[in-house]
Amino acid sequence: MEVKHTLEFTPNLHKKYLLMVLNGKLPNLSSMDTNRSVFMYFALAGLDLLNELDSIPEKRKQSIIEWIYSLQVVNEEELVSGFQGSTVLNTEENKGQNSPYKWAHIANTYSCLLSLIILGDDLSRVDRRAILNTLRSLQLSNGSFKGAKDGVEDDMRFVFCAASICYILDDWSGMDVERMVSFILNSISYDGGIGQGPELESHSGSTFCAVACLALSKNLHRLTKAQFHALRRWLLLRFGCGFSGRPNKPVDTCYSFWTGGALKILDAYQFIHDNKLNHLYVLMTQDKYGGFSKWVNTISDPMHTYFGLAGMSLMNFGGLNKMFCELNVTRRAHEHLKRVQETWK
Template sequence: MDADESVLAKKKHVEFFKMYLYFIPARMFVLDSTRLSIVFFSISGLEILGALSDYNESTRKSMCDWIYSLQIHPDEDGDCSKCGFQGTDTFMTLEDGVAVHCNKMFANGHLAMTYTGLVTLVTLGDDLSRVNRPAIIKGVAALQQEDGSFACTLLGSENDMRFVYCACCICYILQDWSGMDMDKTLSYIRGSFSYDYGFGQGPDLESHGGVAYCAVASLVLMGKLHDVLTPKEYEGLRRWALMKQVAGFQGRANKQEDTCYSFWVGATLKMLDFYEMVNYEENRKYVMSTQCLDTGGFSKVRFSYPDPLHSYLGLCGLSFMGENGLGEVHPALNMSMRAVNCLHKIHQSW
């Protein structure tokens, strides 16, 4: 490792995240429909770097206003099945400064965008007073499938553990679990516990670091981790997750290490109270090797383009190891502990 690679280039990373708040590079235009997730990674990245204070209250409010413009409200008949947050304002226009949907067929909430929108609002200091909580919870309920999983949108999508996690986060943040048949969800998660003691995308499928994170975090948020797993399975899961470390972490056995799994698998180990078994030095070396010193940001593998997702999750992986100057991250909600404390204060006011 080169000498400067071992030093966290905080100022460069701050510049990197700020850039993504204002435009998306042409090579990433396909992500426009999920622009809110890019805002989530960028705001959360600035938060963990301690740079969110660079924005004054007025600027933060304008950011919150933009997020609220993406909220889908009940239709004229009171139907809430499409309620939530959508990911972009591309299909919207402004009339007297107010966002108006151009085409109702595109006005659909998306579970991942709703989750990232809510987290970003709290991180920016919003009190969620403009969130239509009952409508969003009904929107969550409309997306649950018969097997207990969730689709991400009514427009038609895959349904898997990612959106189970998003649904659990939304219900936790809004303190309302009525939008979920919890027994069905627990059955779905249980059915995805695999032969190798991890979680896969379905029964008897190979375990995956991202899926395992979503399953474990969902169980933690529901307070059901030890209800679903036996002591033997719990210990097997801990071992499975720990064995995903090579130098950094991989998502599956025999796959290349990837910066983001220092969060996905690292956070799983945090929730399983087994993180102290991680080789901090080797993990840090890998994450820092993907740091881009020219533009800021982290890439998934060395000598690749940095992006907001791997940049934020790389910083989270470093935070778990106590990297100097980085804020603490809540492993289940994937938001800063400062923001989580603000969220709990909001809960007390409801």
């Protein structure tokens, strides 16, 4: 397929790129070895936005599901249940068994659960009880969450993963919700935005995470009127010739979702909605071989490809599937989740 210029939206190339991420052997990505399940989620969620999940054969969908379940850890004794990021520690010998450091990570549990939902799995093999028990043990006294049992930092990203896991499993016994809310409220900065934790600089990524947590747990009303106003204003100001993540920082493809998604949840996206500039920047970061990158003239990667597509979906551009922003997944996948949850009642 010939690309005349980069401003022509090329969904077919993005499909090929994401299928390559999913099925190919990737060079130069070895430092992401530990986060393969996150990359898988970006690829699947991106294909879902493109309405191209059917380009994965049924048999392959099943084998992906099997691979995901091979990452599940059920270990009630050590409280490390959930999903691993990859098979780095998995061997023929410890298959299906617990072994030293075979621990779940909260970001991978989130990515794996969403991937299963996108693929249409019914989550029947997910050990919900074990995951929730572990999740509870990862919450800190200030309400934040660490990513895993030990050796991992804590911040708003993992609070979002925790809230999403509770929402997906339809069971908030996985955390102390009040503590989570107070952590979020304590992380609101003097400028109205929200940082990765108390007193840290406001950032669209952490602001999205915080806002989504409040929405998923039905706590948006806990923001005061002044906080709500300031938060929307701060987010709206992140929009210029594209979306940025912090005041006086350059625009970046991924913030078209982080900032845009938070604005959607706060019912403020409408204030910038039909501006013709909106999708221009994202299109400029399109790679002529498929995928999107962070900035113009840089190399595309799976993360920016997914968030570029997600951001453009919010702009109603390119005929992409609609998003359920709170969970960072399509509405189609969210509806499937709701049907699965019905069977648990």
